[in-house]
Amino acid sequence: MTIQIQPGQLTLEQLQAIHAEQQQLTLATSANEAIRRSAAVVQKAAHGQEPVYGVNTGFGKLANQRISEGDLDLLQLNLIRSHSVGVGEPLEPAVVRLMVALKAASLARGHSGVRPEVIDCLLAVHNAGLVPYVPSQGSVGASGDLAPLAHMTLALLGEGEMLVNGLRKPALGVLQEAGITPLKLAAKEGLALINGTQTSTALALHAFFRFEPVLEAALVIGALTVDAARGSDGPFDPRIHALRGQLGQIDVAQIYRALLQGSAIRLSHLQGDDRVQDPYCLRCQPQVVGACLDTLRHAAKVLLIEANAVTDNPLVFAEGPDGQGVLVSGGNFHAEPVAQVADGMAIAIAEVGAIAERRIAMLIDTGVSRLPPFLAADAGLNSGFMIAHVTAASLASENKSLAHPASVDSLPTSANQEDHVSMATFAARRLQPMIHNTAHILGIELLASAQAIEFLRPLKSSAALEDAHALLRTQCAPMMQDRYLAPEIERATALVLDGSLARILRKLDTPALWFPA
Structure with missing residues (x-):
């Protein structure tokens, strides 16, 4: 069965089918323009002089730290590495399938600033039946499901692990066997991948x-x-x-x-029952x-x-006041x-x-x-x-x-910057x-x-x-x-x-x- 993702229009029946067994997912071509335009806004911000959270700054309490232009890709890679700190039993394949599909659908709305290659990689991993190894514990459900989504992303990069027949295997070899090129992150893309509610929603x-x-x-x-x-x-x-x-x-x-x-x-x-x-x-x-x-x-x-x-942050709006697009911080x-x-x-x-x-x-x-x-x-x-x-x-x-x-x-995290969380x-x-x-x-x-x-x-x-x-x-x-x-x-x-x-x-x-x- 092939399910075409129309961003913002997934149905419960489609989600149930993805949950039940591995499906083939495609992305509606109508989504491509919005994806391209939002990615262009991020690339412009990355090369600009103004500080933009998560693009050319640190994260959380470190948002006041400006990152040099030459380190922007490394910033995103370090984000994924540092946030892959989950513990506990791995999430079931049905949950991970939903996570991957939901993340692809969310990014495809064209408000996250990622390149098409990011969404393509998510869909390729899903369609190949690959299951990233994602520990089940470690998220407080605000600033997104950071740890579990970081583990998912680390597998896409070829640095994490995949579950194969219930066993943990290095992701790089599994990706190569499936003919999938490991993802390389550009500005904001690591943040977009881990900043969201896809794990809690999938669960x-x-x-x-x-x-x-x-x-x-x-x-x-x-x-x-x-x-x-x-x-x-x-x-x-x-x-x-x-x-x-x-x-x-x-x-x-x-x-x-x-x-x-x-x-x-x-x-x-x-007749004849005396119980009232x-x-x-x-x-x-x-x-x-x-x-x-x-x-x-x-x-x-x-x-x-x-x-x-x-549900990531900051969000990209390709039509800003000057017609050039803006990034707006919020709390989705x-x-x-x-x-x-x-x-x-x-x-x-x-x-x-x-x-x-x-x-x-x-x-x-x-x-x-x-x-x-x-x-x-x-x-x-x-x-x-x-x-x-x-x-x-x-x-x-x-x-x-x-x-x-x-x-x-609720327990405050990130040195009280993230002071109310959902669990x-x-x-x-x-x-x-x-x-x-x-x-x-x-x-x-x-x-x-x-x-x-x-x-x-x-x-x-x-x-x-x-x-x-x-x-x-x-x-x-x-x-x-x-x-x-x-x-x-x-x-x-x-x-x-x-x-x-x-x-x-x-x-x-x-x-x-x-x-x-």
């Missing part, structure tokens, strides 16, 4: 795309638990949700109605998961804007928008897991669920899902700590363990709700939920006596993460979850 998009099937699985599993607990579908009545008007809530209630439609289990207890109201973990699912969906939809809008943004590198939506995503991810943990607790509590204690056929001799729930509780608790907002923290990179990076925690909670709930359904046989659930039950049973048999359950939790969790359960939902006539009209 947040990575989390968004990874959480999509998990949330969809949560809806299927939550509905299965409603039936397993012989809960009411009354709380999903559209009139309730229309009166409130929250769009995510309305959509989630409609999805639950569709998932439960035609359930013989529900029909069996419409179900626990909140069942009847408030539209309110809770719907709010999470609204948060994620908002995050997608903000991240799409950021993916198309120009500050990743506060990304940090705040990443914090919102963290809350949503944690809450999907938190209400799922409560549903597991409800299922194993015979006084509430009216099912055998701990879903064990011979409780006492068997402990059933007693300790599986403990695992779910531990993961839900861990997510609560991880959900503490990162964007409210966006950590805000987005910490979402991955949270997603895996929530997916495991849902995997445990899937096992528990499917086990509960076994006690209600021969009654059947709806067609969609029976498909979900049957899908699990291809991997995990009913547990009528205690056995080694950890491998089965992993297999059930895989169905949550890999989109298998999401595909059941997508077959139904339900609202578009991620891109509503």
Whole structure:
């Protein structure tokens, strides 16, 4: 698949395709003129007498240091070398692919002052399937994602490293094997490459795309638990949700109605059930998961804007007051928008897991669920899902700590020149363990709700939920006596993460979850 980059017009679908697998990227020829003109402005400034930040001066607190014209290219090279100080595990290839693509798209807007060769090199590296080695830790999300983007750039220069089949290799040899000439930097180009929010944005998009099937699985599993607990579908009545008007809530209630439609289990207890109201973990699912969906939809809008943004500094405007162009210093590198939506995503991810943990607790509590204690056929001799729930509780608790907002923290850097930062990179990076925690909670709930359904046989659930039950049973048999359950939790969790359960939902006539009209 070939994706043409129209600067400023990338779509979420295109970003998702780049994230999923290596694509061939091309740049629209209409971008060339703006790129050329902005590069000319920088070259003029580099040879001029006036100090221009990052072009002929030092960086950060050293901005008052004037650099001689003969050292301008070395200034940019030294910038990349000195800023390649990241630590920790390398970023995943999917994240690095997005970083490279987003940086190319941003520079191609024609406000960064780089030569076409810089963008060409980024696209060549991406299209060759090369993955720069980028340590995951070391950015505070202001003055751009300096360290991770410096590592990416160092690989383009042939001085850094590439990841090849998970192993670190010198970048120069990898570039040469791919027939790519290492990049040589001119004035401002090193700064343009590392001054931006592409790492934090890529990490947040990575989390968004990874959480999509998990949330969809949560809806299927939550509905299965409603039936397993012989809960009411009354709380999903559209009139309730229309009166409130929250769009995510309305959509989630409609999805639950569709998932439960035609359930013989529900029909069996419409008469004679003396329970007046179900626990909140069942009847408030539209309110809770719907709010999470609204948060994620908002995050997608903000991240799409950021993916198309120009976030380096200073910015080049080719038509200045004198018609010759100007460079203007600003702060688009500050990743506060990304940090705040990443914090919102963290809350949503944690809450999907938190209400799922409560549903597991409800299922194993015979006084509430009216099912055998701990879903064990011979409780006492068997402990059933007693300790599986403990695992779910531990993961839900861990997510609560991880959900503490990162964007409210700030540590001054660069001798107090950069005195307020966003912490966006950590805000987005910490979402991955949270997603895996929530997916495991849902995997445990899937096992528990499917086990509960076994006690209600021969009654059947709806067609969609029976498909979900049957899908699990291809991997995990009913547990009528205690056995080694950890491998089965992993297999059930895989169905949550890999989109298998999401595909059941997508077959139904339900609202578009991620891109509503």
